[in-house]
Amino acid sequence: MAVARTGTTRDIARAAVRAELAEVAFELFRREGFENVTISELAEAAGVSRSTFLRYFGTKEDAVLFALDAQGEKVADALRERPAGEDDWTALRRALDVAIEQYRHDPVEALAVTRLVRDTPALCARQSQKHRGWRHALGRALADRVSAGGTPAVDALGPTVRAAAALDCLDIALDYWTTSDGKSDLEALLDRAFAAFTPGA
Amino acid sequence: MAVARTGTTRDIARAAVRAELAEVAFELFRREGFENVTISELAEAAGVSRSTFLRYFGTKEDAVLFALDAQGEKVADALRERPAGEDDWTALRRALDVAIEQYRHDPVEALAVTRLVRDTPALCARQSQKHRGWRHALGRALADRVSAGGTPAVDALGPTVRAAAALDCLDIALDYWTTSDGKSDLEALLDRAFAAFTPGA
DNA sequence: CCATTTATGAGACTGGGTGTCATCTTAGGT
DNA sequence: ACCTAAGATGACACCCAGTCTCATAAATGG
Structure with missing residues (x-):
């Protein structure tokens, strides 16, 4: 047993x-x-x-939200399988592809769900909670990666922050996508969100 | 009336x-x-x-959380009063000083509240909701700033992402601070959190 | 001093979530 | 094929959060 x-x-x-x-x-x-x-x-x-x-x-x-748990697991797994030398930010971006996939597979259903969640405070709150859980999982996954000759991972603060930011990017990109009735390209939106840091502004 | x-x-x-x-x-x-x-x-x-x-x-x-609303307003105001030429990231960091101030003023009480919130799922969820509200307010505030010869603010995606990330920094810094029983320096933690992006890793 | 708000208290009511218990079904060994 | 134990279901009873209504008391403004 x-x-x-x-x-x-x-x-x-x-x-x-x-x-x-x-x-x-x-x-x-x-x-x-x-x-x-x-x-x-x-x-x-x-x-x-x-x-x-x-x-x-x-x-x-x-x-409504029970499916999210599996989603989070899959993203964390994807993150763990990124090449060791890859920097955190692009590793996160690539890991989120598995999350995006869900939305590309059945955009109509996905759009309906996302709408329902965003329009319902209770669902919104619960989703935030789940995302909070992901944050820790992804932060750990990042910190566990061989950080390619960089810092020997004194603690997970940096990775956790980056994981949190990446999840926000997904969240915000989905927000824009939903607002546009799903007509804008989710992948492009996510890329733009991620780009909010790379230029440095 | x-x-x-x-x-x-x-x-x-x-x-x-x-x-x-x-x-x-x-x-x-x-x-x-x-x-x-x-x-x-x-x-x-x-x-x-x-x-x-x-x-x-x-x-x-x-x-427990009603005080947070005023807090959010104050941060947004502080952000709006940052010099126009300043880049988003440092403007956000400085705006968060007014939030930090609360914790430096009465660390014992602040620590107790933060602990209570973190240990109570319902409070945690509600707080996430409030932070979500701040995200939009700060994103708007950022987008409204004269973006110093940079992009003419096509839309607020970038600013919103940066605002969200900044709030996560605060959140995570507070997490670490609480875990350390308030003995670590909150300001230093926040700086380290913000630094998770500047090096580029 | 009176009339009109405004705060309060009381209580009914809906609905979410927990727990218990009896019943029924199914799995798994003989 | 049978019997037993475990798991699934349904039917409650229960507590508590939050909404609403109404009656009463208190303060405000003329």
């Missing part, structure tokens, strides 16, 4: 139900607005009890 | 009560923990009704 992450049959079933619940919930949120839908209504719409819904998502917000 | 911000007698009284309530609340939070104190208990401890308490602070979190 407590040994490996064996993906049992039950785990798969759970994940499927989870996805289904999230799907139904998102549809309702989009139509009625996040605050105008109660958990009971979500449960009823999905055909489960309120208890069950809350067992899958500890929070109404998590029904 | 709806003309000026005349500081009437009532406004002053309100502010005093507000401060008193916040004081009592903070004391309770510190002793018992944020989540272990109900609004009713706060009200009773302060000698007012639950209704009244909720009228002064729309939220339990606001009883």
Whole structure:
């Protein structure tokens, strides 16, 4: 027990139900607005009890944002796999490509989600929390990288700051992208955001 | 009506009560923990009704964080008063001095508050929200500055990113400061955080 | 001194989130 | 095929945050 992450049959079933619940919930949120839908209504719409819904998502917000956790993990992994000699800033930029990918894959859905989050204070707050978690993870990942003959990593302050800034770039780029109804190029926006430092201004 | 911000007698009284309530609340939070104190208990401890308490602070979190709003305003003002030719990054760094000042003035209290916030997810989330608000305000302030012969401010993306990064610097510096029990120099930490970009790594 | 705000208190009400318990289903060993 | 134990579900009861309404008390301004 407590040994490996064996993906049992039950785990798969759970994940499927989870996805289904999230799907139904998102549809309702989009139509009625996040605050105008109660958990009971979500449960009823999905055909489960309120208890069950809350067992899958500890929070109404998590029904929308649970996917972000995996996202953060993937970015951190991508960052760890960047070449050792690469400077932090470009490593971060490249790591964020895996996050961008999600948005390029299904822009319509992504746009809808991003909109919903930005228009809902509760979701916005919860998302900030998650990003805060990423910050530490990415900061650690950066600090663990062989810093190519540079500083011997006395502590992680610098890396953490750069990780935080990179996440802000993503956040702000998404903001602009959403405002433009997804018609501007997200990748270009992110590049411009990252460029806010390289010129030095 | 709806003309000026005349500081009437009532406004002053309100502010005093507000401060008193916040004081009592903070004391309770510190002793018992944020989540272990109900609004009713706060009200009773302060000698007012639950209704009244909720009228002064729309939220339990606001009883702790309401002071941040003024703080944000002050930083934005300080930023606007920086010399026109100054580059964004140092202007931001200097503007944050007014925020730092609060912590240098009463480190013990400031440390206690910061600790409470960091240890309480709900407070942390709310604070992130406020910082998000600052980001826009500071971004605007930066973009409005005469950008000294540089770009004619096509839009505020760059400034917003820099503002966000500066706020992260403050946040992270405070994190380190709190972790060190306030024994490390906050100003030095902030300088180091800001330096995470200037070398280029 | 009276009339009109304005602060307060009381209480009802909605909704989120936790916890418990009984029931049902499914997995896994015999 | 069967039996048992573990996990999933549903049906509550419960606490608390936050909103709203209404009645009353207090201060303000004429």
